[in-house]
Amino acid sequence: MTEPVLDVRGVVKAFGDDVVLRGVDLAVGEHQVVALIGSSGSGKSTLLRCTSLLETVDDGQVLLDGEDVTDPRVDADAVRRRLGVVFQAFNLFPHMTVLDNVTLAPVRVHGRSKADAREEALGLLERIGLVDKAGEYPDRLSGGQQQRVAIARALAVRPRVLLLDEITSALDPELVGEVLRVVREVAAQGMTIVMATHEMGFAKQVADTVCFLSDGVVLESGPPEQVLGEPVEARTRQFLSRVIDAGRL
Amino acid sequence: MPAPSELELGRRAFRARRSQRSTLVALGSTLVFFAVAHLVVTRSPGWPRVQATFFSLDVARESFPEILRGLWLNVQVLVVGGLCVLVLGLGIAVLRTLRGPAFAPLRILATGYVDLFRGMPLIITLYLVGFGFPALQLQGLPTSPFVLGTTAIVLTYSAYVAEVFRAGIESVHPSQRAAARSLGLSHRQSMRIVVLPQAVRNVTPALLNDFVALQKDVGLISVLGAIDAVRQAQIIVGQSFNFTPYVVAGLLFVLLAVPSARIADAVAVRARRRQQSGSVL
Numbered sequence: 001m002t003e004p005v006l007d008v009r010g011v012v013k014a015f016g017d018d019v020v021l022r023g024v025d026l027a028v029g030e031h032q033v034v035a036l037i038g039s040s041g042s043g044k045s046t047l048l049r050c051t052s053l054l055e056t057v058d059d060g061q062v063l064l065d066g067e068d069v070t071d072p073r074v075d076a077d078a079v080r081r082r083l084g085v086v087f088q089a090f091n092l093f094p095h096m097t098v099l100d101n102v103t104l105a106p107v108r109v110h111g112r113s114k115a116d117a118r119e120e121a122l123g124l125l126e127r128i129g130l131v132d133k134a135g136e137y138p139d140r141l142s143g144g145q146q147q148r149v150a151i152a153r154a155l156a157v158r159p160r161v162l163l164l165d166e167i168t169s170a171l172d173p174e175l176v177g178e179v180l181r182v183v184r185e186v187a188a189q190g191m192t193i194v195m196a197t198h199e200m201g202f203a204k205q206v207a208d209t210v211c212f213l214s215d216g217v218v219l220e221s222g223p224p225e226q227v228l229g230e231p232v233e234a235r236t237r238q239f240l241s242r243v244i245d246a247g248r249l
Numbered sequence: 250m251p252a253p254s255e256l257e258l259g260r261r262a263f264r265a266r267r268s269q270r271s272t273l274v275a276l277g278s279t280l281v282f283f284a285v286a287h288l289v290v291t292r293s294p295g296w297p298r299v300q301a302t303f304f305s306l307d308v309a310r311e312s313f314p315e316i317l318r319g320l321w322l323n324v325q326v327l328v329v330g331g332l333c334v335l336v337l338g339l340g341i342a343v344l345r346t347l348r349g350p351a352f353a354p355l356r357i358l359a360t361g362y363v364d365l366f367r368g369m370p371l372i373i374t375l376y377l378v379g380f381g382f383p384a385l386q387l388q389g390l391p392t393s394p395f396v397l398g399t400t401a402i403v404l405t406y407s408a409y410v411a412e413v414f415r416a417g418i419e420s421v422h423p424s425q426r427a428a429a430r431s432l433g434l435s436h437r438q439s440m441r442i443v444v445l446p447q448a449v450r451n452v453t454p455a456l457l458n459d460f461v462a463l464q465k466d467v468g469l470i471s472v473l474g475a476i477d478a479v480r481q482a483q484i485i486v487g488q489s490f491n492f493t494p495y496v497v498a499g500l501l502f503v504l505l506a507v508p509s510a511r512i513a514d515a516v517a518v519r520a521r522r523r524q525q526s527g528s529v530l
Contacts, residue, residue, distance in 0.1 A: 012251065023251070059257040072263050 003066055004029050005192050006051065006161050010060035013046055020046045022216035023060065028161065028194055033187045035203035035224070036196040038213035039239055044196035045088075047213070048163045051194070052085050065160065081109055084154030084162040088169050090146040092138040098125065098149050099134040105157045117156070124152040128182050144175030148182050155186065162186065164195035180206075200243055204228055212236045301491075308493040312485045316498050319481035320505070326399050326467045326477070331460060333403045338410030343440065345411065346418050359411070366408035371466060375401040379473035398470030406463055413455045417448035454520070457513035464506050468498075478502070 004027040013021040020043045028034050036044040049055045051062055053069060053076045062070045069079045092101050099121055106117035125131040128148040130141075138146050147167055154162060164183065168176045180202050187193055187206050197203055203210055204224045211221040212233070220233045231237050253261070290296060344352075344359035366374065378401040383392045391397065421444050429439030449456075471480035478501060482494035 010254075012257075059251070059253050061256065070260070072260055072267065 002029065004063075005032075005065060006194065007063040007066075008047070008051065008060070009063065011047065011050055011057050011062065012059035013043075013050055013055060014058050020216055021050070021057075024213070024216070024218055026194075026211060026218060026221075028192060031190045031192055032209065033193045033207045034195070034209045034211060035207035036194065036211050036213055037198075037200065037203060037227075037239075039242075042213040043216050044213055045165050048085070048165045048194065048196055051161075052083050052163055053079055054085075081105075081157060082160045084157060084159030086147070086150050086154050086162070086164045086167045088166045090138070090143070090150045090170070092146055092150055092153070094138055097135050097137055098130065098141070101138070101149060102153045102156050105153070110157060121152070121156055124155055125149075127185065128152050129178075142175060143171045144178045147171060147175075147179045151179070151182055151186070155191075160192065162191050162193045164193060164197070166196050166198065168197070168199055198243075200228060200240075212239065214239070303492045303496055305491055305493045308485075308489055308491045309497050312482065312489075312494040312497055315485065316478050316481050316494060316501065319476055319478035320498070320501050322395065322475060322477040323467045323470075323502075324505070326395065326402065326470060327464055330399045330402050330406070330467065331463060333399075334406040334410050334463070335456075337403060337407035339414050339445075341407060341411035342414035342418060345415055363408045363411055366405050367412070369405070371402070371405045371469060372472065374405050375469060375472055377401075378404070394470060394473035394475035398473050398475055402463070402466060402470070406459065406466075410456065410459055413452050413459060414448065416455075417452035418444060420451045421447045450520075454513055454517050457509060457516060461506050461509050461513070464509065465502050468502065 006026075006028040008024055008026040010023045010025060011021050012019070012023055020041075024043070024047055026034070026047075036047065038044055046055065050057050053062075057070050060070070061068050064079060064082060068074070069076075092098075093104070096104065099118065102121040102124060103114070103117040106112045106120065107114055112120075122131055122134060125134055128151065130145055130148055130152075133141060133145065133149075138149065141149065147170075151162075151164075151167070167183075168179055171179065176199070180199065183193070183195070183202075184206050195203075195207075207224050209221055210224045210227040211218045212227060212231070212235075213219065214233075214235050220227055220231060220236045227236065228240065231240060341359045341362060344355050345363070347356055375398060379394060379397045382390055382397055425443055425447065426439055429443040430436075434442065468477060468479040471477050471483065474480070476484075478498045482498040485494040486492055
């Protein structure tokens with residue numbers, strides 16, 4: 001593999017006495033899709049939040065295109081401009097239309113012209129099948145539609161890496177499919193993606209690498225067939241059998 | 250937690266240095282500002298005169314005990330008035346949120362009350378209550394400026410505070426009310442046990458802000474002739490032709506307000522911590 005786009009090295013993160021990450025290593029190459037799996041509280045979201053610099057790490061490094069972005073000398077806003085993040089709860093701005101949500105960052109942060117940003121945003125909305133909702137406000141959309149807009153908003157800044165933080169966990173089951181379809185399409189076009197997810201079936205289909213997080217470390221990682229099919233670690237097997245019991249694989 | 254690596258120690262040292270530097274810069278620029286302000290004021294041609302009439306230490310020392318005694322009256326008004334404002338304000342707020350046609354008169358009354366006393370300048374309410382009530386010459390109606398002044402202040406402030414409480418009640422998501430009612434709680438119970446506690450928590454900073462405002466407005470009862478800190482200062486000014494007592498009274502009011510302001514800050518910090526645990530944004 002050539003130099004990874006995103007390289008997480010020994011990241012430690014604690015909230016008070018609660019050590020959530022105990023030295024996580026993760027390298028993500030260009031065009032790679034990495035799925036983070038693990039039980040609730042295993043640190044998937046924390047790892048993504050540390051990567052997007054929404055949390056400061058307590059030790060270790062995060063390198064984006066070889067640059068140490070956890071260095072306090074680095075402008076965190078400039079780093080975040082190179083990342084796209086989609087949250088579990090959509091976090092669309094309720095006082096802006098769908099189109100304004102998507103064009104906000106390209107215009108205000110990246111200094112693109114309004115017409116230019118608008119054209120690209122409409123293209124994105126076309127791809128996610130919501131171009132007819134461009135003028136609507138988020139609260140008029142279903143959860144699945146809102147989450148698709150959130151993905152378009154994250155893509156509008158042309159990020160180096162797209163971070164997806166359990167983006168289907170807050171959705172009704174019948175709306176999950178439409179969101180995953182968009183992610184699959186984005187992945188197929190070569191976007192580098194790191195996603196925390198509970199959708200094992202989806203991880204199996206789309207991810208190149210599946211990482212199982214447990215007790216704040218990456219316990220096991222590899223191709224999905226291996227990690228999900230023939231896991232080596234006892235705890236991975238335990239986790240997967242619970243997932244199968246819940247009917248999610 | 251494992252011992253921090255060299256790298257992390259370096260980062261911590263850098264952050265410490267950076268925060269030290271910004272503290273120094275802030276401190277330095279503050280000092281420069283005050284030095285310049287001091288120079289400009291003390292070099293002004295009228296300064297000696299101003300110093301003698303507004304900042305005379307002798308007059309300050311002499312007037313201090315009496316003004317302090319006056320301030321005690323203000324504190325009494327503040328405590329009694331503050332409590333009445335809370336009760337009355339909450340009552341009016343609840344009246345305003347009552348639903349159903351049966352309560353329409355109460356609702357209209359409460360709305361009219363808020364419209365009237367929020368719009369009326371406090372000083373005019375003070376005059377009307379303070380001079381109007383005694384003029385009725387009714388038996389049993391109190392005539393002390395302390396009681397009348399407190400009444401006027403309570404009338405005005407409870408109108409403001411009622412609106413703060415109402416905003417708080419409306420800020421509690423309707424789903425909370427639905428959950429409470431689905432458990433079989435009555436409207437009154439769900440209000441008291443579920444909605445109001447959350448409402449009060451949401452508006453505590455706003456209430457404390459109104460409390461600080463109340464602290465200085467209690468000085469307005471002096472217009473009714475009550476011998477409070479402001480009135481006392483006025484009397485001494487009249488005798489000595491020196492304005493220092495006003496400065497003394499003013500500073501005493503500031504001292505009175507400082508603890509409340511700090512409490513308000515602390516409450517705001519705690520609320521923020523409750524909402525988001527430890528994120529850098």
